[in-house]
Amino acid sequence: MSSADVTSERDLPPERATVTKGDLAPEQDGPRDSGMDDASLHRWLARTWRTPPGIVGALSSVDHKVIARRYLITAFVFLCLGGLNAVAMRIQLSGPQRGLIGPDLYNQLFTMHGVTMMFLFAVPIVQAAGIYLVPLMVGTRNIAFPRLNAFGYWIYVSGGAFVWISFLLNMAPDVGWFAYVPLSGPEFSPGKRADVWAQMITYTEVSSLALAVATIVTVFKQRAPGMSLDKIPLFVWALLVTSFVVVFAMPAVMITSTFLILDRLVGTHIFNPAEGGDALLFQHLFWFFGHPEVYIIFLPATGMVSSIIPAFARRPTFGHLGLVLSLIAVGFLSFGLWVHHMFATGLPKLGASFFTASSMLIAIPNGVQIFCWLATLWDGRPVIRTPLLFVFGFFFMFVIGGLTGVMLASVPLDLQVHDTYFVVAHFHYVLIGGSVFPLLGAAYFWFPKITGRMMSERLGRWHFGLAFIGFNAAFFPMHLVGLWGMPRRVYTYPAELGWGNINLFISTGAVLFFLSFVLFTFNLIHGALKGAPAGDNPWDAGTLEWATSSPPPSYNFRRIPVVTNVEPLWAEREALPVATGLRVDVRELLVSTVAEAYPDIREKSATPSIWPLLAAIAVGGTFLYSIFTPWAIVWGAVPIAVTLVGWFWPKGDPEDEQ
Amino acid sequence: MKRPALTGFAMACVLFLQGCAGWQSALDPKGPAANELAWLIWFFTALCALIWVLVMIALAAPLLMRPRAPSEPLVLNAGAEHRKLRVVLIAVAMTVSVVVGLTLLSFFANRTLAAIGSGAALTIRVTGHQWWWEVRYEDATPNRILTTANEIHIPAGEPVRLLLTSTDVIHSFWVPSLSGKLDLIPGRINVLDIKADKPGVYRGQCAEFCGAQHANMGTFIIAEPRARFDAWWNDQLRPARSPASGEAKTGEDLFLHRPCVMCHRIGGTPAGGTVAPDLTHIASRRTLAAGTLTMSRGNLAAWIADPQGVKPGAHMPVMELNGDELNAIVAYLEGLK
Numbered sequence: 001m002s003s004a005d006v007t008s009e010r011d012l013p014p015e016r017a018t019v020t021k022g023d024l025a026p027e028q029d030g031p032r033d034s035g036m037d038d039a040s041l042h043r044w045l046a047r048t049w050r051t052p053p054g055i056v057g058a059l060s061s062v063d064h065k066v067i068a069r070r071y072l073i074t075a076f077v078f079l080c081l082g083g084l085n086a087v088a089m090r091i092q093l094s095g096p097q098r099g100l101i102g103p104d105l106y107n108q109l110f111t112m113h114g115v116t117m118m119f120l121f122a123v124p125i126v127q128a129a130g131i132y133l134v135p136l137m138v139g140t141r142n143i144a145f146p147r148l149n150a151f152g153y154w155i156y157v158s159g160g161a162f163v164w165i166s167f168l169l170n171m172a173p174d175v176g177w178f179a180y181v182p183l184s185g186p187e188f189s190p191g192k193r194a195d196v197w198a199q200m201i202t203y204t205e206v207s208s209l210a211l212a213v214a215t216i217v218t219v220f221k222q223r224a225p226g227m228s229l230d231k232i233p234l235f236v237w238a239l240l241v242t243s244f245v246v247v248f249a250m251p252a253v254m255i256t257s258t259f260l261i262l263d264r265l266v267g268t269h270i271f272n273p274a275e276g277g278d279a280l281l282f283q284h285l286f287w288f289f290g291h292p293e294v295y296i297i298f299l300p301a302t303g304m305v306s307s308i309i310p311a312f313a314r315r316p317t318f319g320h321l322g323l324v325l326s327l328i329a330v331g332f333l334s335f336g337l338w339v340h341h342m343f344a345t346g347l348p349k350l351g352a353s354f355f356t357a358s359s360m361l362i363a364i365p366n367g368v369q370i371f372c373w374l375a376t377l378w379d380g381r382p383v384i385r386t387p388l389l390f391v392f393g394f395f396f397m398f399v400i401g402g403l404t405g406v407m408l409a410s411v412p413l414d415l416q417v418h419d420t421y422f423v424v425a426h427f428h429y430v431l432i433g434g435s436v437f438p439l440l441g442a443a444y445f446w447f448p449k450i451t452g453r454m455m456s457e458r459l460g461r462w463h464f465g466l467a468f469i470g471f472n473a474a475f476f477p478m479h480l481v482g483l484w485g486m487p488r489r490v491y492t493y494p495a496e497l498g499w500g501n502i503n504l505f506i507s508t509g510a511v512l513f514f515l516s517f518v519l520f521t522f523n524l525i526h527g528a529l530k531g532a533p534a535g536d537n538p539w540d541a542g543t544l545e546w547a548t549s550s551p552p553p554s555y556n557f558r559r560i561p562v563v564t565n566v567e568p569l570w571a572e573r574e575a576l577p578v579a580t581g582l583r584v585d586v587r588e589l590l591v592s593t594v595a596e597a598y599p600d601i602r603e604k605s606a607t608p609s610i611w612p613l614l615a616a617i618a619v620g621g622t623f624l625y626s627i628f629t630p631w632a633i634v635w636g637a638v639p640i641a642v643t644l645v646g647w648f649w650p651k652g653d654p655e656d657e658q
Numbered sequence: 659m660k661r662p663a664l665t666g667f668a669m670a671c672v673l674f675l676q677g678c679a680g681w682q683s684a685l686d687p688k689g690p691a692a693n694e695l696a697w698l699i700w701f702f703t704a705l706c707a708l709i710w711v712l713v714m715i716a717l718a719a720p721l722l723m724r725p726r727a728p729s730e731p732l733v734l735n736a737g738a739e740h741r742k743l744r745v746v747l748i749a750v751a752m753t754v755s756v757v758v759g760l761t762l763l764s765f766f767a768n769r770t771l772a773a774i775g776s777g778a779a780l781t782i783r784v785t786g787h788q789w790w791w792e793v794r795y796e797d798a799t800p801n802r803i804l805t806t807a808n809e810i811h812i813p814a815g816e817p818v819r820l821l822l823t824s825t826d827v828i829h830s831f832w833v834p835s836l837s838g839k840l841d842l843i844p845g846r847i848n849v850l851d852i853k854a855d856k857p858g859v860y861r862g863q864c865a866e867f868c869g870a871q872h873a874n875m876g877t878f879i880i881a882e883p884r885a886r887f888d889a890w891w892n893d894q895l896r897p898a899r900s901p902a903s904g905e906a907k908t909g910e911d912l913f914l915h916r917p918c919v920m921c922h923r924i925g926g927t928p929a930g931g932t933v934a935p936d937l938t939h940i941a942s943r944r945t946l947a948a949g950t951l952t953m954s955r956g957n958l959a960a961w962i963a964d965p966q967g968v969k970p971g972a973h974m975p976v977m978e979l980n981g982d983e984l985n986a987i988v989a990y991l992e993g994l995k
Contacts, residue, residue, distance in 0.1 A: 102970050103870045176867050182844060183827040183869055188788075273845025279828065280843065313720075314731045318742055344830055344866070345841045346822075346848035349772060353765050360757045367753040368746075374716045375742040380726030392717065399713050403706035406757070410764035412771055413702060415838025416684040416695045419830060419865040483699065485682035485834045487865045490873035494949070497682055497861070542731065570732050 030585035033559055041558055044584035049141065049555035052608055060608040062146035063554055064131050067153050069450065071128030074153075075121050078160055080517065082116035085109045087514050090474075094507035096495035106491035107174035108193075112167055114177025115197065118293065119204040120160045122435060126300035127211040127246075129442060130239040132450070134215055136545035136552060137233050139224030139561045141589055142605045144217035145210075147612045147647065152210030154616030159203025162624060166196045173197035176489065178290065179260070181271040181282045186264045195264060195627035201257040202623055205250045212243035212250075219243075222589055223597040224544065225579045226563040231597075233543045233566065234317060237324050238303025241331040245292045245299070248335065253289035256282060266630050280345060287338035295334040297431060299327060301438035302369055305391055308438075308445050309376050311541040312388040316567050319372035326365035326372075333362045343414045352411045359409035366402055370395070385539075386460030390441030393468050397433025401426055404479070419489075422482025428475045440467070440520065447524070448538045452550040453531030459523040467516035473509025477502050542567025547576055560590050563597070611647035618643045682861040684834040689853045691774050691837035698767050702760070709756070771838075775851020778819040782810060786822070786829030786842035786864070789871035789972060790935055790948040795891065796821075804894050805923075807935030808948045811890050814857045814881040822848040827869060833862030833879050841866055854881035863949065870971025876949020897926025898938045898994050909990025912983055917975070924994070934974070941994045947972065959988045 033041055051061040061067065089109050092101040101109065135143045143149050166172050173193045175184040184194040219240045223232070232240075260282070262268040269275035271282050302323075310317050317323060339347065339355040373395075382388060404426040408414050417423060440463075447455050481502050486493060493499055537546035546569055548557050559578035565571030579599060582588045587605040592598055622636025687693040785792040795804040812818045822831050824842040831850060832839035840850040854860065864875035882890065901907040913919065914928060921934035929937075940946075944953055947969050951957040960967075963984055965974035979987065 103873065104971065107870065180828055180867070183867070188827050188869065279845065310731070314726050314728075315734060316732065318739070319746060322746075344839050345843060346846070349768055353761075353768060356764050357761045360761050363757050364750065364753055368750055370713065371746045371749045374713070375746050377717070377720045378723075378742060379720070379738070381720055381723045383725075384721075395717050396714065399710050403710055406760060407699075407702045407706065410698070410702065410760065410767070412695055412764060412767045412838060413698050415840070416692075416699065416834060418839060419832075419867075483684045485684065485861075485863075487832070487863060487872075489867040492873050494876075565732070567732065570730065573730075 030583045032580070033582050033584050034580040036584070038558060041584065042553070045555040045558065046553065048585060048587055049553075051554065056610060057608065059613050060610045062142070062150050062606055062608050062612075064135050064143035064146060064149060065450075065552060065554075065556075067146075067149050068128045068132030071124055071131070071153055071156070074157055074160065075125035075128060078116050078120040079125070080521075081164065082113050082121055083514050083517060085113035085116065087510060089113065090507040090510040092491060093493075094504045096493055096497075096500045096503075098492060101491065103491045104174065107176075107489075108167065108170075108172040110489055111173045111176050111197070112163070115163060115173065115200060116160075117431075118177055118297075119200065120156075120163070122297040122431065123204070123208055123246075123293070124156055125439065126242070126297060126435070127208060127215070127239075129304070129439070129446075130215050130242070130300060131211060133446065133545055134218055134236055134239055135222070136449075136548065136556055137236050137543050138219060138222060138227060139544045139547075139557060139563065140218065140222040141556050141560075142587070143214050144222060145214045145606075147606045147609055148210045149214045150609075151612035151616050152207040152214075154613050155203055155210070155620060156207035158616060158620035159200050159207065159623075162203065162620070163196055163200040166193075171196060173200075178286055180286075181260065181263070181279050182273075184260060185271060186267070189264075192627055195261065198257040198261045198264070199623050199627050201253055203620065205254050206619070208246055209250055212246035215239050215243040216247070220594050221591050223592050224561050224563050225590070225592060225597055225599045227592075227597045229595055230321070231563055231566050231568075234306035234320065234323055234327075235300075235303035235543075237327055238299045238306070241327045242296050242299045245296050245331050245334060249289045249292035249296065252285050253293075256285040256289070259285075261626070265627075280342070283342050283345065284338070287341040288335070290341065291338040292334040294427075294430065295330055297435045299330065301394075301435040301442075302327065304438040304442040304445075305373060305394060307541070307543065308387045308391050308441050309373055309382075310567065311445070311539045312383045312385060313376050313379060314383065315376065315379050316542070316570075317372065318375040319368075320566060322368050323372050326368045329365040330362060333358065333365070337362060337409075340409055340414065343411050344418045349411070356409050356411050360406055363402065363406055370399065385444075386455070386457055386464060387441040387445040387539075389461065389464040390437045390444070393464065394433060394437040394441070396468075397429050397437065397471070401429030401431075401433050405430060417482055419487055420482035421478040421486045421488060424488055425475050425478035425482060428471075428478075432471060432475070437467075440464075443520075443524070445539070446545075447527060448531075448534030449545055449550050449552070451528050451531070452534055453527055454534050454538060455523050455527035455531055459519065459526070463516055463519045463523060466512060466519060470509050470512030470514070470516050474506050474513050475509070477506050477509075481506070537569065542570040544568055609647065611643055615640065615643035615647055681859065682834055682863070686835050688858060688860060689836040689855055691771050691852065692835055694767060694770055695838060698763070701763070705756070705760075774853055775817050775819055775849075778817040778851055780813065780816065781819045781821060782812075783821045783823070784810070784831060784842065786824035786826070786831070786868070787933075788826050788869050789864070789875040789969070791831075791875070791877050792935070802891075802895065804891060805936050806894060806939070807943075808876070808945065809878045809880060809943050811880045811882060811887055812852070812854060813884045813887040814854050816884070817851055817853045820850045820852060822850055828866050829864045829868050829875070830866035831862065831877070832865040833860050833877070835860045836862075836879060839865045852879070854879065857881050857883055859944075861949070871969050874948060874950040874969050874972075876945070878944060878949070894939055894942075898924045900926075901990055902993050903989065905986050906990040906993050909986035909988070912979075912987050913990060916977060916979075918977070918987075921974075937991065937994060939994055941992050947974075955988055955992055958991055959984055962987060 051057060051063050051066055092098055092106060131143055131149060171192050173196050175189055175194050179194060179197045182188055219236055259270045263270055269277045271277045271279055273279055306317055306323060337355060337359040340359045343352055408426060444455055444460055481499055486499050534550045536549055544561055547561060559580055562577040562579050568576060582590060582602060587607060589603050589605045590599055591601045591603045593600050618639035622632055622640060625632035625636060685696055687696040781796040783794040783796060791808050793806050793810050797803050822840055822842040824844045829842040830839045831842060836852045836854055840848050858881055860879045862877045864872055901910045919929040919931055921931040923930050923932060923936045925938035945951060946953055946957055946961050950969050951961060965972055966976060
C-alpha cells in the first residue's frame with residue numbers, strides 16, 4: 001500500500017487535496033498520470049490493464065467488465081433454458097389429463113424451472129449487472145478482489161453446468177426448488193437427484209457470496225473522491241444493500257443444504273422426526289434465506305428503476321434520501337417475514353399473526369419507493385423510450401404483485417391461497433413484474449454502454465408490447481384458477497374441475513411471453529452487430545458510467561473523476577474534475593474513506609491469473625465428487641490447497657515483502 | 659397494444675364467471691370458515707384493486723402533461739418539490755393506515771375462524787400417505803373406531819375436528835369450499851376444525867408437493883344429515899360381505915393368496931395389511947386411487963391390471979394376473995359394498 005498523493009482540482013479539504021509522498025522510496029515509484037497527455041496516458045493504461053491475449057489470457061481475465069459480460073450472457077442462456085422448462089410445463093397443463101409429460105419428468109421440469117430461474121438466472125444476473133456497473137458508477141478502475149470475482153464466475157458456471165447436465169442424464173432434482181424434507185430425505189428420495197439440488201445450492205451460494213463481498217468492498221473503499229455517502233447513486237446503494245442481504249441470508253441456505261447432504265450421505269438425522277430430528281426446522285432455515293432471496297432479486301431492480309427514471313424524466317430522483325432509507329429498511333425487514341411461507345404448517349396463531357404484521361410492514365418502505373418514483377415523473381411528460389416503457393410495465397405489474405403479497409401476508413387468507421396458482425401468479429408478478437421488467441429496461445438502457453451500439457427502438461417497442469400482453473395473459477388468470485382450487489406443482493388435473501379453458505388461455509399467454517424473448521434475443525444480436533453507434537452518453541444521463549467511452553476501456557477512466565453531485569455529469573457540463581497521481585505502469589487504484597470518500601491510499605489491484613479458474617475446477621470437482629462419498633472432502637482438500645497456494649503465492653512485490 | 663389487453667381482460671372475466679361455481683373453489687363457500695374467508699378475499703381484493711387504480715392514475719398523469727421545459731435537469735422548482743413531498747407523505751400515511759387496518763382485520767378473522775370448532779363432538783384422524791388419505795373415526799368405544807380411506811363422511815351442520823398427521827412426507831389437507839388448508843407433518847398433529855352448512859359432496863386435494871403423484875391425491879368430504887351419517891358409520895363397522903358368487907369367491911381366494919394381503923385390510927378376512935387403503939367397503943366409495951378414477955367395474959380392473967399406467971409412481975405394484983384371475987378379483991371387490 002502506498003499512501004495517497006493524489007491531486008484533485010477541488011472540493012477536497014486542503015489537508016487532503018495533496019498528500020505528500022508516502023513511505024516508498026522514489027526509485028521504486030513509476031510514472032504517474034499527473035501531467036501526462038491523454039494519448040500517452042491511454043497507451044500506458046491500456047498496456048497495464050489489458051486482458052492478456054489468447055485462450056489462456058481470456059481464461060485469466062480479472063477485468064470486472066469481461067467477467068460481468070460472461071455472467072450476463074450465461075445467466076441469459078439459463079433464462080432461456082428455464083423458459084423452455086416453463087413452456088413444456090404449460091403445454092402439459094394446457095388441457096386436463098394430457099399425457100405429453102409424465103409426473104417423473106414434470107416434477108423435474110418444475111424443479112429445474114425454479115432452480116434455474118432463482119439460482120442460475122435471477123440472482124446471478126442482478127449481481128452481474130452490479131459487478132459491471134458498480135465500479136463504473138463509483139469511478140474506479142476495477143472491482144475489489146478481482147480474482148475472487150473471476151473465481152465466483154467459474155464456480156457459478158460449473159454449478160449451472162452440473163445441474164443441467166444432471167437434467168440431461170435424467171437425474172435432475174424432482175423435489176421442488178425448496179426441496180422440503182422428508183420428501184428430499186434419504187428415505188423418500190433415493191438416488192442422487194436430491195443431492196444434485198443440495199450441491200447446486202453450494203456452488204451458486206459460494207459464487208454469490210464472492211460477488212457480494214467484492215461489491216461491498218468496492219462500494220465502501222473505492223469510490224471516487226467526493227462521492228460521500230449522500231452522493232452514491234441509488235443503483236449502487238441497491239447493490240450494496242443486496243450484497244449485505246446476500247452475506248446474511250446465503251449462509252442459512254448453505255446450512256440447510258449441508259444438513260440435508262449430511263442426512264443423506266452420512267446418515268445424520270437432523271431432519272428425521274423418527275430419530276429426534278425435525279422436519280419443520282428445514283423450512284425455517286430455508287425460508288430464512290428464501291424470503292430475503294426475493295429481495296436479493298428485487299432490490300437491484302429498484303436500483304435500475306431509480307437509474308432509468310431520472311434519465312427520462314430529465315431530473316434527479318425525488319426523495320433520494322427516502323429511497324436510500326427504504327432500501328435499507330427493506331433489507332432489514334426482509335429477514336423478519338420468513339414465516340409467512342409456513343402459515344399452513346400449523347404454527348401457534350398469535351405467533352403467526354406477528355408475522356402477518358411484519359409482512360405487511362414491508363409494504364411501507366416499498367410504498368415509499370413507488371411514491372418517490374411517481375413524484376419524480378410528475379414534472380412533465382417524460383421522454384418515452386423503451387427502457388421507460390419497461391419501467392411503466394414494472395409499475396403496472398409490480399403493484400399488483402405487491403398488493404397480492406399483502407393478501408398473502410394475512411394468515412387466514414393465506415390458508416386458502418397458499419400453494420395454489422394464486423401464489424404462482426403473485427410471485428411471478430413480483431419477480432417478473434418487479435425484477436425482470438426492470439432488467440429488460442436496464443438491458444435497453446445500458447446496452448449502448450456495454451457494446452457501444454444502440455438497440456432498435458422500434459423492435460424494443462414491439463418487444464415491450466408482446467412481453468406485456470404475453471405476461472399478463474399468462475399470469476393474471478392464474479389468480480383465478482388458484483382461487484378455484486387448483487394447487488401448484490400438479491402435473492395434471494381432472495376434467496370435471498373445469499380448469500381446462502383457463503389453462504389453455506394461460507398456456508397461450510405463456511407462449512406469447514416466450515416469443516417476446518425470442519424477439520428480444522434478435523434485438524440484442526441485431527443491436528450488437530448493426531446498431532447505430534451510441535456515443536458516450538446516448539440518454540444524457542447523469543451518473544459516472546456515462547462519463548467514459550462506450551464500451552469502456554479496460555481501465556474504465558483515464559483519470560479518476562471527482563464527484564460533486566449525485567448526478568455528476570449534470571452538475572459538471574463542461575468537464576468532470578479529476579484526481580491524478582495514480583501510477584500508470586502497474587495496476588493501481590485509489591482507495592478512499594468510507595463515509596466522505598476522501599482519497600486515502602493507493603492500492604495495487606490484482607493482475608490476471610489462471611489460478612482462480614484452477615481453484616474453481618478443484619472446488620467444483622470436490623463438490624461434485626462429494627455427492628457420492630464423504631471422502632471427497634478429504635481428497636478434494638489437496639487440489640484445493642494446491643490451487644489456493646498458487647493463487648496467493650507472493651509475487652515479490654515490495655508490498656508483499658513488507 | 660391497448661386493444662388485445664382489453665380483449666384479454668374481457669376473456670378473463672368470462673372465464674371467471676364460468677368457473678366461479680365449482681365443488682373445489684374458495685369462491686364457492688359451503689361452510690362458515692370458507693364463508694368468512696371468501697368475504698375476506700373479496701374485501702382485500704376490492705381494496706387492493708382500488709389502490710392499484712389510484713397508483714395507475716398517478717402513473718398515467720405525467721403522460722398527459724406537457725414535456726418538462728428543456729432546462730438543465732438539476733434546476734428544480736422548490737415550490738413544486740415541496741408540494742410533492744406533502745403528497746408523498748400523505749400517501750405514506752395512507753399506506754400505514756391501510757396496513758394497520760388489514761393486519762387487525764386479519765387478526766380478528768383468524769379469531770373468528772378459531773371459534774368455529776368449539777364444541778366439536780366428532781374427531782377424525784386423517785393420516786397422509788403417498789398418495790392417499792387414511793381416515794380414522796375416533797370413538798370412546800374401541801369397537802366403534804372405524805378406518806376407511808380417501809372419503810370423509812361428516813354430519814352436516816356440525817363442527818368436526820380433524821387431527822392431521824402423516825407417516826411419510828408432508829402433505830396438506832385442503833377442501834376449499836369448507837376451509838383453508840393445513841399441513842400433515844410427520845411427527846406432529848395439526849388440528850383443523852371444519853363444518854359444512856348443508857349436505858353435499860366437497861372435493862379437496864393435497865396442497866403440499868408430496869412426490870410423484872401429488873396431483874392425484876384427491877379427497878371428498880361427504881356431508882350428510884346426522885341420521886344418515888350415523889347409519890353410514892354403523893354400516894361401515896360391519897365386516898366385509900362374503901362373496902355372493904362363485905367367481906367372487908375365487909376372487910377372495912386369489913386376494914388372500916396373492917401379495918394383496920401384504921398391504922390391504924379387508925375386515926372379517928385374514929387380510930390385515932395397513933400400509934395401503936382399507937378395502938372392507940371399497941365398493942361403497944365414489945372413487946379409486948384417491949380420486950383418480952371413478953368407481954366402476956372397468957376402472958377397478960384397469961387399476962388392478964395396470965396401476966403404474968393409471969398413477970405412475972404409485973406404490974401399488976403390478977400383479978401378474980391372467981384375465982380370469984383379474985375378473986375374479988374385480989368381482990370380489992365389486993361386492994364389497
